[in-house]
Amino acid sequence: MVASKQDTLTVELVVTEADLWRFFGLLRQGILVTTHLPSSLQQLLLVALKIPDAYVRERIQTVFLNGKAVDDIQGASVSDGDVVTLSAAMPGLVGATLRKGGQLTNLRSSLSHRSLSTETEAVAPGMVTVKLFNLVCAELGPPFLGRGVLLPGGHFKAFLADVWPELAPACIGARIGEKPVEAAVLPESVAPGAMVRLKVGTQTR
Amino acid sequence: MDKILRIDMGASGGPAIRTEALGDYAGLGGRGMTSAIVAKEVPPTCHPLGTENKLIIAPGLLSGSAAVQSGRISVGCKSPLTGGIKEANSGGQGAQVLARLGYAAIVLEGKPADDTLYKMHITKDGVTIEADNSLKMLGNYDLVDKMKAAYGDQIACISIGPAGEMKMASATVAFTDPEVRPTRHAGRGGVGAVMGAKGVKVIVLDDTGCKMRAPADPEKFKAANKEFTAGLKKHPVCGQGLPTYGTNVLTGVINEAGAYPTHNFATGRFEGFEKISGEALAELENSRGGEGAATHGCHRGCVMKCSGTFYDKNGNFLTKQPEYETVWAHGGNCGISDLDAIALLDRLDDDFGLDTIEMGATIGVAMEAGIAKFGDVEAAIRLVKEVGQGTPLGRILGAGAAVTGQAFGIEHVPVVKGQAMPAYDPRAVQGVAVTYATSPMGADHTAGYAVTANILGVGGTVDPLKPEGQVELSRNLQIATAAIDATGMCVFIAFAILDQPETFQALLDLISGFTGKPMTGDDVTALGKQILTWERDFNKAAGFNAAHDRLPGYFKREALAPHNVVFAVKDEELDQVFNW
Ligand code: SF4
Numbered sequence: 001m002v003a004s005k006q007d008t009l010t011v012e013l014v015v016t017e018a019d020l021w022r023f024f025g026l027l028r029q030g031i032l033v034t035t036h037l038p039s040s041l042q043q044l045l046l047v048a049l050k051i052p053d054a055y056v057r058e059r060i061q062t063v064f065l066n067g068k069a070v071d072d073i074q075g076a077s078v079s080d081g082d083v084v085t086l087s088a089a090m091p092g093l094v095g096a097t098l099r100k101g102g103q104l105t106n107l108r109s110s111l112s113h114r115s116l117s118t119e120t121e122a123v124a125p126g127m128v129t130v131k132l133f134n135l136v137c138a139e140l141g142p143p144f145l146g147r148g149v150l151l152p153g154g155h156f157k158a159f160l161a162d163v164w165p166e167l168a169p170a171c172i173g174a175r176i177g178e179k180p181v182e183a184a185v186l187p188e189s190v191a192p193g194a195m196v197r198l199k200v201g202t203q204t205r
Numbered sequence: 206m207d208k209i210l211r212i213d214m215g216a217s218g219g220p221a222i223r224t225e226a227l228g229d230y231a232g233l234g235g236r237g238m239t240s241a242i243v244a245k246e247v248p249p250t251c252h253p254l255g256t257e258n259k260l261i262i263a264p265g266l267l268s269g270s271a272a273v274q275s276g277r278i279s280v281g282c283k284s285p286l287t288g289g290i291k292e293a294n295s296g297g298q299g300a301q302v303l304a305r306l307g308y309a310a311i312v313l314e315g316k317p318a319d320d321t322l323y324k325m326h327i328t329k330d331g332v333t334i335e336a337d338n339s340l341k342m343l344g345n346y347d348l349v350d351k352m353k354a355a356y357g358d359q360i361a362c363i364s365i366g367p368a369g370e371m372k373m374a375s376a377t378v379a380f381t382d383p384e385v386r387p388t389r390h391a392g393r394g395g396v397g398a399v400m401g402a403k404g405v406k407v408i409v410l411d412d413t414g415c416k417m418r419a420p421a422d423p424e425k426f427k428a429a430n431k432e433f434t435a436g437l438k439k440h441p442v443c444g445q446g447l448p449t450y451g452t453n454v455l456t457g458v459i460n461e462a463g464a465y466p467t468h469n470f471a472t473g474r475f476e477g478f479e480k481i482s483g484e485a486l487a488e489l490e491n492s493r494g495g496e497g498a499a500t501h502g503c504h505r506g507c508v509m510k511c512s513g514t515f516y517d518k519n520g521n522f523l524t525k526q527p528e529y530e531t532v533w534a535h536g537g538n539c540g541i542s543d544l545d546a547i548a549l550l551d552r553l554d555d556d557f558g559l560d561t562i563e564m565g566a567t568i569g570v571a572m573e574a575g576i577a578k579f580g581d582v583e584a585a586i587r588l589v590k591e592v593g594q595g596t597p598l599g600r601i602l603g604a605g606a607a608v609t610g611q612a613f614g615i616e617h618v619p620v621v622k623g624q625a626m627p628a629y630d631p632r633a634v635q636g637v638a639v640t641y642a643t644s645p646m647g648a649d650h651t652a653g654y655a656v657t658a659n660i661l662g663v664g665g666t667v668d669p670l671k672p673e674g675q676v677e678l679s680r681n682l683q684i685a686t687a688a689i690d691a692t693g694m695c696v697f698i699a700f701a702i703l704d705q706p707e708t709f710q711a712l713l714d715l716i717s718g719f720t721g722k723p724m725t726g727d728d729v730t731a732l733g734k735q736i737l738t739w740e741r742d743f744n745k746a747a748g749f750n751a752a753h754d755r756l757p758g759y760f761k762r763e764a765l766a767p768h769n770v771v772f773a774v775k776d777e778e779l780d781q782v783f784n785w
Binding site for chain 2: 021022024025028029059061062064067068069085087088089090091131133134135137138
């Protein structure tokens with residue numbers, strides 16, 4: 001599942017800060033993270049994703065691994081192909097039951113992730129999908145986009161079809177690889193199969 | 206709030222108005238008041254649309270005061286949807302204004318001999334009621350415009366749309382918001398049909414010249430209100446998540462958890478969830494701009510502001526920010542991933558006076574029956590319009606999901622006690638399922654919002670490893686919710702009082718500062734238990750038994766993807782929920 005350099009297209013865009021939120025839908029659909037796997041979920045968040053420890057402890061209150069809520073991010077093991085979802089605290093009984101280490105975890109026993117594998121798996125390069133939701137997306141989105149995120153080409157292609165007609169005129173700069181391009185030609189330059197490393201910087205007009 | 210206004214709509218010579226002292230009902234508010242009156246005065250076996258039923262509208266205990274978040278109002282009666290007792294809760298300005306006018310409740314009794322429609326006007330100088338058949342079949346929006354033209358902008362309206370006039374079991378009672386728009390609804394259980402049966406189209410409230418209700422201990426009240434507000438503002442859900450995204454923030458996570466009922470509860474994940482998520486909704490609202498875009502309070506005095514304002518593509522007001530349950534009901538449940546369409550459906554529901562949860566669930570059942578295809582936006586809009594127009598098909602749909610399932614021979618009808626389930630699949634979150642099954646109200650999610658059980662300390666601590674824990678917790682949540690519903694407080698305060706003991710203490714101080722009587726967690730628990738006991742006793746006398754405290758059988762039999770879970774709490778355990 002690991003992307004090779006050859007089939008990854010690098011796209012760099014510059015937009016105003018006010019337009020940055022338009023890329024957040026891509027982060028909710030999921031970014032791809034290449035790292036050595038299996039690893040603990042904590043390791044993935046702190047090392048591979050470079051999220052500050054305090055942020056992981058305090059802000060990220062709801063964590064899913066393959067759709068199952070996680071209480072113990074240190075103990076949960078992430079493998080190649082897994083999907084990790086990060087969210088702030090959620091309202092309601094259901095929100096409380098899904099919170100990590102919450103008082104109400106008994107309500108979702110059938111949904112809890114208990115991947116405390118004792119078997120030794122060989123560590124190898126692999127890829128996980130990480131979805132950023134709500135306040136976590138709004139807060140981690142700008143730095144993540146600033147340093148670049150890896151995306152499935154299909155998602156980026158669909159994003160361009162949906163959002164680009166409106167956003168292109170407001171785009172301050174665009175490059176594919178090293179080459180500056182007109183914002184308008186971006187959709188036809190991305191093949192659906194290729195992965196995309198997307199970097200979005202901001203600038204005032 | 207020292208009096209009750211009673212109107213006998215069936216009196217000879219026309220409606221008879223009388224004002225009474227509180228008597229036995231002193232000290233009660235909101236759901237405490239509505240359920241006490243229904244339990245004591247309504248014959249449990251009566252027909253919900255008959256002369257013996259009563260419709261009670263009661264602001265919360267703290268409504269009309271300076272207490273933040275205290276503007277919720279309860280509407281109670283015997284429900285035409287469930288056949289049991291009903292309390293439907295709403296925001297809007299109604300609670301504050303009615304409380305400042307001094308009324309602890311309005312009770313509509315009897316029934317006019319013919320189909321004359323009435324409007325009421327309540328000011329500090331008194332109450333008038335007059336026949337006005339020019340209001341017949343007006344939508345809530347046109348009706349409120351007409352009332353503003355007649356009585357000015359400083360009013361609050363309590364009204365029904367055409368659905369209430371047609372006495373549909375999914376009809377709501379609408380309350381106007383601070384902008385005098387009929388966007389807030391006591392939605393569940395068909396309370397609007399009972400108001401329609403009483404022949405009352407609209408109650409216009411005007412508190413000009415009335416003062417805010419004064420606390421018994423102003424110093425204590427003021428300090429507690431400050432502390433309570435600070436507690437709400439610093440909490441990550443109350444102070445940040447809800448104001449930023451509204452309740453629809455749940456779409457993403459509930460979908461991720463595989464608990465998002467999709468295509469009439471066929472599966473737990475909706476492919477198009479991202480397009481209708483709370484994040485996408487807030488982004489859309491903010492990009493369109495306008496007053497109160499993604500953050501707005503449903504009544505003055507709300508500091509959490511979980512609501513918003515939805516403007517259409519051209520910047521014109523369309524509706525309030527649709528809530529999570531509405532986005533789910535008309536969205537994922539029907540395979541629809543278009544926010545503009547969902548907002549339009551919300552607007553139509555509000556205008557016709559229809560419960561968005563019941564309507565979305567009903568259309569989901571109709572789609573399963575082949576009346577329309579899942580994902581067909583135009584069909585969904587057409588079906589809601591048929592309900593508003595009262596076509597033969599619309600009459601069936603307006604009677605709710607259970608009747609629609611019967612009419613079209615569908616087994617997959619997600620209801621308990623005849624009321625449609627909200628936006629959490631009971632197989633994926635079994636604790637919610639226990640509440641759906643056992644709440645005296647029918648399948649109801651609001652008890653699930655009051656996660657205060659451990660703070661209140663009712664029923665001891667929950668053993669996380671035993672299945673009984675779910676039953677015990679559901680019991681505690683239902684007790685806590687009943688008590689909060691009596692105060693007039695928005696149930697969303699529960700997140701802060703769960704996590705922050707000092708905020709819970711501030712709430713107790715706020716109540717006791719207002720009433721002048723000491724208030725402890727035990728008192729809150731006792732109030733919640735009392736309310737539930739009245740409700741359960743009423744239902745028992747109306748013919749309900751343990752067999753009604755069950756989910757439809759297919760939830761035990763048919764596994765829900767993606768986690769392949771079925772509902773597994775045993776019947777005997779469900780029967781222990783009210784065993785305190
Ligand atoms: S938090 Fe939401 S529901 Fe509660 S009072 Fe405020 S706007 Fe109304």
